Amino acid sequence: MSNKSIMIVGVGGQGTLLTSRILGDVAVSLGLDVKVSEVHGMSQRGGSVVTYVKMGEKIYSPIVEKNEADILLCFEQLEALRWIDYAKKDGAVIVNTQMIDPMPVIIGSAKYPENILEKIKENYPNTITVPALEMAKACGSTKAVNVVMIGVLARRTGIDREIWLDAIRKNVKPQFVDMNIKAFNMGYDFEEVR
Amino acid sequence: MRKLLLGNEAIARGVYEAGARVASAYPGTPSTEITEYIAKYDDIYSEWAPNEKVALEVAIGASVAGARACCAMKHVGLNVAADPLFTASYTGVNGGLVIFVADDPGMHSSQNEQDTRIIAMGAKVPVLEPSDSSECKEFTKKAFEISEEFDTPVIVRLTTRVAHSQGLVELEDRDEVEIKPYVRDPSKYVMMPGMARKRHPLVVERMKKLSEYAENSELNRIEWGDTKIGVITSGISYQYSREAFGDVSYLKLGMVHPLPEKLIREFASRVEKLYVIEELEPFIENCCLRMGIKVTGKELLPVIGEYSAGLIRERILGIREEKLNNIDENIPPRPPVLCPGCPHRGTFYVLKKLKLTVSGDIGCYTLGAVAPLNSVDTTVCMGASIGMAHGMEKARGREAAGKTVAVIGDSTFIHSGITGLIDIVYNKGTSTVIILDNSITGMTGHQDNPATGYTIKGEQTKQVDLKKLCEAVGVERVRICDPYDLEEFEKAVREEVAAKEPSVIIARRPCALLRYVRHGEPLGIDREKCRMCRMCMRLGCPAIVDRGEHLEINTALCVGCELCTRVCRFDAIEKAGVFQ
Numbered sequence: 108m109s110n111k112s113i114m115i116v117g118v119g120g121q122g123t124l125l126t127s128r129i130l131g132d133v134a135v136s137l138g139l140d141v142k143v144s145e146v147h148g149m150s151q152r153g154g155s156v157v158t159y160v161k162m163g164e165k166i167y168s169p170i171v172e173k174n175e176a177d178i179l180l181c182f183e184q185l186e187a188l189r190w191i192d193y194a195k196k197d198g199a200v201i202v203n204t205q206m207i208d209p210m211p212v213i214i215g216s217a218k219y220p221e222n223i224l225e226k227i228k229e230n231y232p233n234t235i236t237v238p239a240l241e242m243a244k245a246c247g248s249t250k251a252v253n254v255v256m257i258g259v260l261a262r263r264t265g266i267d268r269e270i271w272l273d274a275i276r277k278n279v280k281p282q283f284v285d286m287n288i289k290a291f292n293m294g295y296d297f298e299e300v301r
Numbered sequence: 302m303r304k305l306l307l308g309n310e311a312i313a314r315g316v317y318e319a320g321a322r323v324a325s326a327y328p329g330t331p332s333t334e335i336t337e338y339i340a341k342y343d344d345i346y347s348e349w350a351p352n353e354k355v356a357l358e359v360a361i362g363a364s365v366a367g368a369r370a371c372c373a374m375k376h377v378g379l380n381v382a383a384d385p386l387f388t389a390s391y392t393g394v395n396g397g398l399v400i401f402v403a404d405d406p407g408m409h410s411s412q413n414e415q416d417t418r419i420i421a422m423g424a425k426v427p428v429l430e431p432s433d434s435s436e437c438k439e440f441t442k443k444a445f446e447i448s449e450e451f452d453t454p455v456i457v458r459l460t461t462r463v464a465h466s467q468g469l470v471e472l473e474d475r476d477e478v479e480i481k482p483y484v485r486d487p488s489k490y491v492m493m494p495g496m497a498r499k500r501h502p503l504v505v506e507r508m509k510k511l512s513e514y515a516e517n518s519e520l521n522r523i524e525w526g527d528t529k530i531g532v533i534t535s536g537i538s539y540q541y542s543r544e545a546f547g548d549v550s551y552l553k554l555g556m557v558h559p560l561p562e563k564l565i566r567e568f569a570s571r572v573e574k575l576y577v578i579e580e581l582e583p584f585i586e587n588c589c590l591r592m593g594i595k596v597t598g599k600e601l602l603p604v605i606g607e608y609s610a611g612l613i614r615e616r617i618l619g620i621r622e623e624k625l626n627n628i629d630e631n632i633p634p635r636p637p638v639l640c641p642g643c644p645h646r647g648t649f650y651v652l653k654k655l656k657l658t659v660s661g662d663i664g665c666y667t668l669g670a671v672a673p674l675n676s677v678d679t680t681v682c683m684g685a686s687i688g689m690a691h692g693m694e695k696a697r698g699r700e701a702a703g704k705t706v707a708v709i710g711d712s713t714f715i716h717s718g719i720t721g722l723i724d725i726v727y728n729k730g731t732s733t734v735i736i737l738d739n740s741i742t743g744m745t746g747h748q749d750n751p752a753t754g755y756t757i758k759g760e761q762t763k764q765v766d767l768k769k770l771c772e773a774v775g776v777e778r779v780r781i782c783d784p785y786d787l788e789e790f791e792k793a794v795r796e797e798v799a800a801k802e803p804s805v806i807i808a809r810r811p812c813a814l815l816r817y818v819r820h821g822e823p824l825g826i827d828r829e830k831c832r833m834c835r836m837c838m839r840l841g842c843p844a845i846v847d848r849g850e851h852l853e854i855n856t857a858l859c860v861g862c863e864l865c866t867r868v869c870r871f872d873a874i875e876k877a878g879v880f881q
Binding site for chain 2: 118119120127128131132134135140141142143144145146147151152153154155166167168169170172173174185186188189191192196207208209210211212213214215216217218219220226227229230231240249
């Protein structure tokens with residue numbers, strides 16, 4: 108397998124850390140070299156957060172460069188737009204349709220851009236939009252947005268479903284395993300309505 | 302067994318495997334997790350110290366007593382610990398002593414981007430620099446060996462990308478290192494002028510021996526490839542370089558102080574074009590220049606911020622990534638904000654309303670500086686809020702003190718705020734200090750501290766009584782207030798800034814992210830009652846959204862703290878359930 112680069116972008120507090128850890132564990136199960144670069148500290152307080160996961164024969168830099176991401180997993184629309192230059196032209200761009208206003212928009216000093224999904228779809232044919240917040244609610248917790256998104260991503264990697272489920276079981280608290288597996292399955296079986 | 306570990310977790314594993322017995326630290330991004338992971342090993346005594354100076358002193362004490370010991374801090378923490386560091390360099394060690402220092406190029410979570418190698422050079426202390434998680438563990442063990450072999454403290458320098466990246470690490474067993482006997486030796490451990498004068502030449506001699514060690518150590522290695530290009534590099538820059546240059550020749554330095562001059566000379570003589578790739582200061586580059594070796598480095602690359610493979614490709618190889626899309630939007634930034642339900646929001650709302658000058662400090666509450674709260678005027682370093690407020694008063698007089706407050710978190714107050722408060726009392730100042738007591742060390746991700754009453758292991762302990770502490774240093778006006786009781790809090794601030802004597806307000810309300818804090822039902826805005834006065838918007842709560850023709854509350858973010866209901870004059874905000 109050639110090296111695969113995945114970027115997870117979102118808003119601090121949306122659970123991107125857990126997502127990257129699950130992806131890291133999947134890579135380990137496949138016997139691949141892997142690096143995961145996380146963000147801690149100040150930006151976790153509602154700032155723009157980006158996490159990189161790279162896997163393959165031998166990985167040097169933990170950071171994904173522009174036009175390099177095979178998968179851009181976006182937990183929020185504006186963040187998808189902010190990091191879109193990092194996706195490969197034929198890369199999978201998976202966007203949660205959720206919108207979270209940043210403070211400059213909240214206080215009226217900036218506008219939240221319009222028609223983000225259309226603009227991304229126009230440029231990246233492999234774009235999938237996912238109503239992950241609604242799906243997570245249906246599973247019982249808005250916190251499961253991240254695992255719904257992992258489910259959507261998982262089916263596009265060709266990696267065995269069981270490997271993903273194992274990684275989830277390993278990384279979430281026992282009392283939340285069932286809910287998260289439900290969320291993963293819902294994401295895995297998701298078909299975009301066009 | 303191979304395991305995926307965070308750089309900081311791998312450091313902790315190295316500390317464990319090296320047989321270390323004592324670890325002390327003060328939290329600071331990106332170093333915090335080192336000690337959190339060490340705390341998971343019961344074979345190592347670990348603790349949160351009130352500040353980095355104490356943490357290093359604890360580690361020095363443990364080392365002198367014969368145990369392998371360590372401490373961890375962020376780059377600016379080393380400034381606080383610089384005093385013991387510079388002299389521990391003279392005393393040397395008994396058990397191995399290692400100091401982990403995490404630099405933050407790009408300032409993801411810091412107030413400056415100083416380079417630890419410069420301080421280490423001043424202190425005459427060797428520095429190892431790992432480039433991934435695997436080396437984090439290996440170099441940690443090596444650092445303890447070097448410390449004992451050369452009788453010196455050793456710094457292991459990390460940067461954010463190494464500290465906070467996960468990579469594969471081969472786990473090994475713990476070496477059971479016996480505690481060394483303690484032998485009284487004032488000529489080595491009592492650093493008064495007569496003894497220190499004898500120690501300094503030994504330190505100079507030690508650096509020479511370490512230079513020789515660096516020449517042959519496996520920490521520094523040449524990876525031969527195409528010799529048209531040679532790259533001298535270390536740490537994360539090595540990883541970026543490998544990706545940018547591919548199969549050229551590399552001198553990969555694991556020991557960055559002192560540098561192996563012969564090895565550098567040999568490498569330089571065998572490549573056609575030589576580059577030095579290092580983030581922040583031109584430390585290796587200056588060494589090459591001193592030796593008369595022609596290199597290219599900072600002439601093309603910045604001394605500011607983080608590097609990446611892309612940046613190196615662009616600046617050195619002239620390869621720029623094309624833009625593959627027609628998206629040319631003005632994308633609004635998303636700066637970090639105080640969380641919904643954050644207790645600091647009430648405090649800053651009142652301080653802004655009263656138009657006070659606010660001398661600020663380091664913590665989540667530094668975010669009180671940004672719109673719309675726009676409350677904090679200054680932030681320099683841990684504890685500076687109090688000394689600076691006092692300085693403002695001494696410069697501009699009593700009237701200015703009546704319009705100024707210092708704000709400082711509970712953990713930061715213990716770290717280095719208390720000394721500033723003593724200064725105010727002792728030197729007859731009249732400043733008002735507001736201790737933002739959210740019952741945790743917040744920004745670094747919830748660490749206990751002496752004011753929380755729990756240790757790093759979660760065990761109950763004596764809790765510093767902030768009120769009694771302030772009274773004990775001579776502050777007679779100390780009161781405790783809930784910053785969410787806006788009326789009462791405003792009254793308290795008005796009275797205390799007016800008082801012509803030192804005063805302390807302890808603004809007490811726990812961090813909204815603490816597990817035991819109960820959240821209320823999300824709120825909603827009744828559009829019939831709302832007059833669009835936008836008073837609630839002044840709170841800067843990320844859950845309240847201005848849709849232009851109406852305001853609404855994002856129920857996915859709202860934690861039902863009800864602060865907004867207290868500023869609304871039209872009773873337009875109610876529990877969201879009411880509107881369904």
